Amino acid sequence: MQPKDSHPRTMYDKIWDDHLVLDDGVQAPLIYVDRHLIHEVTSPQAFEGLRLAGRKVRRRDLTLATMDHNVPTHTRDMRAAEPLSRLQMETLAANCEEYGIRIYALGHPCQGVVHIIGPELGFTLPGAVIVCGDSHTSTHGAFGALAFGIGTSEVEHVLATQTLRQYKAGNMEVRVEGRLKRGVFAKDVVLAIIGTIGTLGGQGFVIEYTGEAIRALSLEGRMTVCNMSIEAGAKAGMVAPDEKTFAYLREREFAPKGAMFERAISYWETLASDPGAVFDKRVEMKADDILPQVTWGTHPGMVTDIEGRVPDPAAFEDPGERESVRRALAYMGLDPGTKITDIRIDKAFIGSCTNGRIEDLRVAAGVVKGRKVHGAVHAMVVPGSEQVRREAEGEGLAGIFREAGFDWRGPGCSMCLGMNEDVLKPGERCASTSNRNFEGRQGKGGRTHLVSPAMAAAAALEGRFVDIREYL
Amino acid sequence: MEPFNTHEGIAVPLDRPDVDTDQIIPKQFLKKITKTGFGKHLFHDWRYRDDEGKEENPDFPLNQARYKGASILLARDNFGCGSSREHAPWALLDFGIRVVIAPSFADIFFNNCFKNGILPVILRREEMDRLFRYVEGREDARLTVDLEAQEVRAEDGSVYAFSGLDPFRKECLMNGWDDIELSLKHEAEIRAFEERHASAHPFYFVLNATPQG
Numbered sequence: 087m088q089p090k091d092s093h094p095r096t097m098y099d100k101i102w103d104d105h106l107v108l109d110d111g112v113q114a115p116l117i118y119v120d121r122h123l124i125h126e127v128t129s130p131q132a133f134e135g136l137r138l139a140g141r142k143v144r145r146r147d148l149t150l151a152t153m154d155h156n157v158p159t160h161t162r163d164m165r166a167a168e169p170l171s172r173l174q175m176e177t178l179a180a181n182c183e184e185y186g187i188r189i190y191a192l193g194h195p196c197q198g199v200v201h202i203i204g205p206e207l208g209f210t211l212p213g214a215v216i217v218c219g220d221s222h223t224s225t226h227g228a229f230g231a232l233a234f235g236i237g238t239s240e241v242e243h244v245l246a247t248q249t250l251r252q253y254k255a256g257n258m259e260v261r262v263e264g265r266l267k268r269g270v271f272a273k274d275v276v277l278a279i280i281g282t283i284g285t286l287g288g289q290g291f292v293i294e295y296t297g298e299a300i301r302a303l304s305l306e307g308r309m310t311v312c313n314m315s316i317e318a319g320a321k322a323g324m325v326a327p328d329e330k331t332f333a334y335l336r337e338r339e340f341a342p343k344g345a346m347f348e349r350a351i352s353y354w355e356t357l358a359s360d361p362g363a364v365f366d367k368r369v370e371m372k373a374d375d376i377l378p379q380v381t382w383g384t385h386p387g388m389v390t391d392i393e394g395r396v397p398d399p400a401a402f403e404d405p406g407e408r409e410s411v412r413r414a415l416a417y418m419g420l421d422p423g424t425k426i427t428d429i430r431i432d433k434a435f436i437g438s439c440t441n442g443r444i445e446d447l448r449v450a451a452g453v454v455k456g457r458k459v460h461g462a463v464h465a466m467v468v469p470g471s472e473q474v475r476r477e478a479e480g481e482g483l484a485g486i487f488r489e490a491g492f493d494w495r496g497p498g499c500s501m502c503l504g505m506n507e508d509v510l511k512p513g514e515r516c517a518s519t520s521n522r523n524f525e526g527r528q529g530k531g532g533r534t535h536l537v538s539p540a541m542a543a544a545a546a547l548e549g550r551f552v553d554i555r556e557y558l
Numbered sequence: 559m560e561p562f563n564t565h566e567g568i569a570v571p572l573d574r575p576d577v578d579t580d581q582i583i584p585k586q587f588l589k590k591i592t593k594t595g596f597g598k599h600l601f602h603d604w605r606y607r608d609d610e611g612k613e614e615n616p617d618f619p620l621n622q623a624r625y626k627g628a629s630i631l632l633a634r635d636n637f638g639c640g641s642s643r644e645h646a647p648w649a650l651l652d653f654g655i656r657v658v659i660a661p662s663f664a665d666i667f668f669n670n671c672f673k674n675g676i677l678p679v680i681l682r683r684e685e686m687d688r689l690f691r692y693v694e695g696r697e698d699a700r701l702t703v704d705l706e707a708q709e710v711r712a713e714d715g716s717v718y719a720f721s722g723l724d725p726f727r728k729e730c731l732m733n734g735w736d737d738i739e740l741s742l743k744h745e746a747e748i749r750a751f752e753e754r755h756a757s758a759h760p761f762y763f764v765l766n767a768t769p770q771g
């Protein structure tokens with residue numbers, strides 16, 4: 087651990103310094119991992135590797151497993167999953183049993199999407215290094231943690247050593263000043279950021295989100311923003327912890343309690359970037375300029391706002407870009423110049439680790455209340471976790487969705503990636519609150535438009551994209 | 559892991575940016591619990607016209623006779639973006655790809671390559687343009703990738719030097735070292751750190767709550 091006051095440091099610098107196990111200048115630095123989340127898809131080969139080498143899990147107490155990517159959402163019965171998915175879930179359960187790792191299996195009251203349950207159980211803490219074999223681990227950065235996705239070999243490395251070999255990334259600041267307009271949500275902020283800096287804009291950096299608009303977001307909103315940092319190519323995203331962060335975590339299951347919690351706060355309060363800390367790259371945006379966003383292409387940087395139109399490939403000067411846009415429009419089945427509000431949808435999906443939290447469902451239910459899903463649309467809501475589901479059912483949100491004609495499901499990743507049976511058919515168009523609009527992401531040939539929960543809800547009702555600001 | 563020294567092979571061009579890991583290996587094939595057998599599903603949705611993977615798409619470079627047996631993939635910006643799935647390098651390796659050359663890679667994919675004995679080479683965009691032209695312009699375009707010298711050599715005598723490769727990663731790749739074994743040698747340092755960390759920040763080590771259920 088380095089002297090604290092040597093020079094102004096960013097939050098990332100501080101967390102890095104406080105986790106550096108070894109940096110001999112020859113090997114890649116080793117950093118310590120405080121929290122390791124695992125799920126059924128990216129862990130089986132890691133456990134297999136451990137077994138073959140006769141290695142143990144070093145800190146099973148700092149490891150937590152759940153099932154999310156494959157789980158069926160129409161039932162909580164693992165036997166209902168198709169055989170290969172079921173095998174993965176059973177393998178995870180068996181591995182956790184063998185190595186003594188805590189697991190929230192399908193049907194457990196704490197089961198859910200890995201990035202939803204970490205925070206809601208207080209497993210996620212500020213200042214911690216948190217990893218998971220999943221790229222959206224950046225979500226946990228909303229608490230002021232250094233959280234990022236790793237590959238399966240690294241999962242194995244963490245299981246065996248509780249450390250990770252890492253090179254330090256650069257520091258980047260994305261500042262969003264001012265206040266968000268009505269009808270503009272965290273999802274719109276992050277889509278606008280990616281639209282501005284591009285899918286390579288954060289490459290090689292850990293992004294710290296700052297500014298009034300970010301501070302004003304709830305922890306749920308900050309999670310939505312940090313979640314999609316990876317879509318801007320960043321290593322991780324983070325927001326400095328504050329009173330809201332501490333209030334969110336107080337009394338959560340795994341969070342420290344009593345005097346220990348107060349002691350933690352006094353440390354967490356020192357994490358914010360020092361005045362004068364140097365960022366290698368800085369981007370500033372005005373909250374005021376951000377309107378509700380809709381993606382039109384096949385990566386999240388291909389985005390415009392609700393007042394916009396589908397672009398014309400011919401308008402792009404760079405030949406490579408022109409070709410990507412042309413290809414994207416062909417895949418998406420969209421004509422240049424089409425108004426976003428003229429795009430009709432077949433499906434709506436509200437859920438995922440980006441927007442499957444209770445606050446998201448509250449906003450969507452507020453839009454839906456007393457209205458009906460458009461006759462040509464199949465709409466589904468998939469809560470991010472059992473806890474979110476219970477809360478939503480308790481508050482009557484599930485009833486609102488059901489009455490409007492939404493399919494109300496059990497928690498899981500579901501149509502965010504379509505590994506279970508929730509998939510788009512070829513050519514189907516979906517308003518989705520998830521994070522990736524890649525070709526085939528939600529099903530082969532499926533067409534994904536990324537939007538906020540409010541926008542997805544309104545699109546489900548109208549059968550096309552509408553300006554949510556006229557709706558609220 | 560197989561050591562990597564000099565590799566010579568046929569190069570296949572994949573001329574599109576932002577190729578994500580969902581394209582490299584679509585999610586319907588992630589359900590295996592082993593690391594092998596992913597090669598036949600590599601680029602599945604582009605490579606085949608049907609879901610079963612029986613009917614090849616002749617327009618896709620990997621299916622073209624001139625690129626049969628390719629072991630070097632030429633790609634564009636942001637290759638390997640998206641999901642962290644290591645199934646992507648497993649699929650490439652299982653198919654026979656040992657080198658991917660692109661102007662930029664997504665971070666996690668880049669890392670994952672080294673863990674599997676695949677060399678990701680970063681060249682400048684102009685150099686990539688030249689390499690694409692070279693490979694597309696002749697039958698049986700072979701390249702030699704020399705890790706030690708850090709250069710890519712073409713048969714017409716052109717040489718592309720690459721940098722941006724960390725010496726430690728290079729050494730691991732050249733020796734086929736197992737990362738975990740190297741790290742376990744530092745057990746004493748890990749333990750010492752853990753003790754310091756636990757006394758300075760004990761709140762990260764209290765997880766004794768037992769949620770209901």
Ligand code: SF4
Pocket residue numbers: 154155199200201220222438439440498499502503520521
């Ligand atoms: S909800 Fe989607 S993005 Fe999040 S962990 Fe699941 S599959 Fe990944």
